[in-house]
Every structure is written in structure tokens, then in C-alpha cells.
Amino acid sequence: SAVISQKPSRDICQRGTSLTIQCQVDSQVTMMFWYRQQPGQSLTLIATANQGSEATYESGFVIDKFPISRPNLTFSTLTVSNMSPEDSSIYLCSVGDHRAGEQYFGPGTRLTVT
Amino acid sequence: AQSVTQLDSHVSVSEGTPVLLRCNYSSSYSPSLFWYVQHPNKGLQLLLKYTSAATLVKGINGFEAEFKKSETSFHLTKPSAHMSDAAEYFCVVTWAPPGGGNKLTFGTGTQLKVEL
Known part of the structure; x- marks a missing residue:
């Protein structure tokens, strides 16, 4: 398994601003994933981030709103841009084990937009 | 397409x-x-x-689940609930898209409440 940390753990932001969330893994991984968990709901995949290439976004998510960086094999960032109250969610990063298929999750970043 | 359905949004034991x-x-x-x-x-x-592999899978904290292909089910069980089991539980299916890697599809979750 992998140990994953995220910064910040929580934040309260004003609408129209942007927040960058960092995800750090204790080992080198090929694929990292970003999820959103809206209040009281399940997890939805935002995008998959491979090192050295553009992130792949799921339907309903666009790069202008959620730009992602993946500068190396242990680190990624997700930016939530031009925030609105509807962006209030928990944002989680995860890494995958190709052999077994499961993913390991960071503790999440709880974002509140006012 | 891959999907999971969690039949109960809340369970109280x-x-x-x-x-x-x-x-x-x-x-x-x-x-x-x-x-x-x-x-x-x-x-x-x-x-x-x-x-x-084995259709009966044992996990952590005394939980286990049985894969039943004929019923397309993967129910989670535990013989005896503990207060510390109170949490949200997600059933998840993984699949490999054409571009490679693995993606997860989450169920909507079941909130487990454990009462004294």
C-alpha cells in the first residue's frame, strides 16, 4: 500500500477565487487520480493524472475549471478555479495498484466556498 | 458498462x-x-x-464478503457489530478503460449505525 498526504486538510474560500490542493505519495506511482465527494454523496472521478502527460478528464469536468499538474512520480496538484458554492466538497487523491486494481486514498481536502 | 448498486442507504443494527x-x-x-x-x-x-480468486473474501476488522456471480452480488457481512464499525461503506467495481490503468466506480454508499 501507499501512504498519501494532502494539503490543505480543509479550507474556506470566497467565491471567484482559486485553491490548489497538493497530493504527495511516499513512493513512485504511474497513475494518480482525483475525486470529488459532494456533501452526502459518493465519490466521482474528476481526472486521471499520468506523469509527463496531460490529465484525462471525465465527462462533466474540464481542464479550465480543474487544472492538474503532475511534475513527478510522487506529486500532483489539483486546482479548483473560479470557485462557487457548488464546488464545496471533499477532494481526494488516490493512487492505483495495477496488479490488484485497488486504489489507496489520501485523507481528503474539505473545501467550503462561501 | 460497470456499475454497482447499494441497496440500502442506511442500515441500523x-x-x-x-x-x-x-x-x-x-x-x-x-x-x-x-x-x-x-x-x-x-x-x-x-x-x-x-x-x-476465492469467492469468499475475508477483510479487516472481521468483515467478509461473498462474490456470487449467479446473483451478481457482493454483500458485506460481519457476525457481530461493534460500535467502532459505525461509518459509511462503499461498494466499488474496478474496470480497465481502453487507455490503460484501472478506474473505480463507486456505489452510493451505505451509512451503518450501531446502537447500544
């Missing part, structure tokens, strides 16, 4: 009684299935996984 959290899946391929648990204000933790 008394401490010491059995737990049953139900999950049905739909998959075009032989699926890999997981149960994750999310305690309040904490991250997701993998409870157990099925990856086409």
Missing part, C-alpha cells in the same frame, strides 16, 4: 448483532470488486477485495 450491507454489480467483464469504509472526517480505507 444493535451492537453484537450481525451486519449485512448489500451490493449488486453490473459489469461487462469479470469484475474486481471492493468494499471501502469511510469513518467521519477520515479518508477511505480498503476493507477487502475480490479479484477472481
Whole structure:
């Protein structure tokens, strides 16, 4: 398994601003994933981030709103841009084990937009 | 397409009684299935996984799940609930898109409440 940390753990932001969330893994991984968990709901995949290439976004998510960086094999960032109250969610990063298929999750970043 | 349906959004049990959290899946391929648990204000933790080996899978904290292909089910059970089991549980199916890697599809979750 992998140990994953995220910064910040929580934040309260004003609408129209942007927040960058960092995800750090204790080992080198090929694929990292970003999820959103809206209040009281399940997890939805935002995008998959491979090192050295553009992130792949799921339907309903666009790069202008959620730009992602993946500068190396242990680190990624997700930016939530031009925030609105509807962006209030928990944002989680995860890494995958190709052999077994499961993913390991960071503790999440709880974002509140006012 | 891959999907999972968690049949109960809330389950309430008394401490010491059995737990049953139900999950049905739909998959075009032989699926890999997981149960994750999310305690309040904490991250997701993998409870157990099925990856086409034994159909009865044992996980952490006394939980187990049985893969039944004929019923397309992967229900989570525990013989005796403990107060610390109170959490949100997610049934998850994994699949491999054409571009490679593995993607997870989450169920809507079941909130388990354990009462004294």
C-alpha cells in the first residue's frame, strides 16, 4: 500500500477565487487520480493524472475549471478555479495498484466556498 | 458498462448483532470488486477485495464478503457489530478503460449505525 498526504486538510474560500490542493505519495506511482465527494454523496472521478502527460478528464469536468499538474512520480496538484458554492466538497487523491486494481486514498481536502 | 448498486442507504443494527450491507454489480467483464469504509472526517480505507480468486473474501476488522456471480452480488457481512464499525461503506467495481490503468466506480454508499 501507499501512504498519501494532502494539503490543505480543509479550507474556506470566497467565491471567484482559486485553491490548489497538493497530493504527495511516499513512493513512485504511474497513475494518480482525483475525486470529488459532494456533501452526502459518493465519490466521482474528476481526472486521471499520468506523469509527463496531460490529465484525462471525465465527462462533466474540464481542464479550465480543474487544472492538474503532475511534475513527478510522487506529486500532483489539483486546482479548483473560479470557485462557487457548488464546488464545496471533499477532494481526494488516490493512487492505483495495477496488479490488484485497488486504489489507496489520501485523507481528503474539505473545501467550503462561501 | 460497470456499475454497482447499494441497496440500502442506511442500515441500523444493535451492537453484537450481525451486519449485512448489500451490493449488486453490473459489469461487462469479470469484475474486481471492493468494499471501502469511510469513518467521519477520515479518508477511505480498503476493507477487502475480490479479484477472481476465492469467492469468499475475508477483510479487516472481521468483515467478509461473498462474490456470487449467479446473483451478481457482493454483500458485506460481519457476525457481530461493534460500535467502532459505525461509518459509511462503499461498494466499488474496478474496470480497465481502453487507455490503460484501472478506474473505480463507486456505489452510493451505505451509512451503518450501531446502537447500544
